[in-house]
Amino acid sequence: MNKDNRVVKRESFQSSFGLIAAAIGSAVGLGNIWRFPYMVGVNGGAAFLIVYLFFVVIIGIPIMLGEFIIGREAKKDAVGSYKTLAPKEKWYISGILGVLAAFLILAFYSVVGGWTLEYLFSAILNKFQGQSVAQIGEGFSAFISDPIRPVFWQLVIMLITTYIVANGVEDGIEKYSKVLMPLLLIIVVILDIRAVTLTGGGAGLEFLFKPDFSKLKAQGILDALGHSFFSLSLGMGIMVTYGSYMKEKENLGATALKVGIADTVVALLAGIAIFPAVFAFGISPDEGAGLVFVTLPNVFLQMPGGYIFSILFFALLFLATLTSTISILEAVTAYVIEKFNMERKKAAIRTAILITLLGIIASLSNGPLSHRLIRGMNLFDFLDYLTANYFLTMSALISSIFIGWRLDKKIIEKQLTNDGRLQIRYIRLLSFILKFIAPIAIIIVFLTGIGIIKL
16 A cells, blocks of 8 residues: 555566566576586586586476465565465564565675676777786776775666666566566677687587586585575575566466576576687686686687677676666565555665665775675675575575475465466475475585585
């Protein structure tokens, strides 16, 4: 209800394509273009990829489907959904953890998004020309420790994100997702075509698709499990929120499957764009987190037509950032709208201001505030550690247990079959996964992340 106590009709996605584009946009982010390739690189290539795909299928997609069920049944934000489905019980803690995680993640994620804009404009201005890998690395360190430039680009990212979210589900999130996701796909395919035509690029494809399980260690398996989980934007309240905007005619199972497949395909396409180029120019694939911001600019310098392709690559990074920041801000904004009976634009702007202020401090913690440490980490790294290892993990664990053990099975069947209109045969399998397999896997990731289990 609004200030005049009139019932406000809940927003919804107006088309299946818009819904799929928005949900895929949430899942596809820097994790696919930046984190996934370097994790494949440091964990031996194709063997890691196979294990990752296995975990996406048996854990990631089922949990996503469960979050869709919660959201569409309750028609509320991430916190309100649990309160509606289990009043007077504490399951809403999952929603609180998810919304808080989204708030904290966007604070530092927007900083990294700002880095992509800096690199995009540096590529356009051809600033990497004539620099060695060492010089590019020094330039990256100098940039992120600068007190002004990273903050400026972060503000740009947040302004664009806030504008889109403030315009609502249909005229903001859905409208722009329909444009951003196809554009992202076009760019990554162009980069793939160039990469596979490089002399010596075949070794990169072999590394990505020919498994050697002797290179895969126990830690690599856990990395695959954790990345499959976090890559799909689970545990942040996003998929619960998006589920609440879905119309009753939408097939939740098919939607979750399409999002999972699309997210994985984009990650693979990013790998195809990166590894052939890396191998073609004799660079080690296990360069780690610096692969994108330090190593690849040097690769583009050596590549015929590299100027154009460096621009396309960093444009891809920017688009991937934006599709995720939109969904993360929406998860927090939806909570504020319903918690405080606040108009959407006001809620989006106020939420974004608070997130941006924290993000500025996180950005400065790489430079002027680097001496201010929390558990031996600067604020930027601490926010990443706290959300990944605690908030997201615990939120998804609680939601998995809630769906598997607490939620009425009639509600699950109703949502999966669209009130009996669809024939669904996987309900028992889904229930088994969410009752047993997913919680055990999440607990293992959690205990490893906080250092109780050491490999």
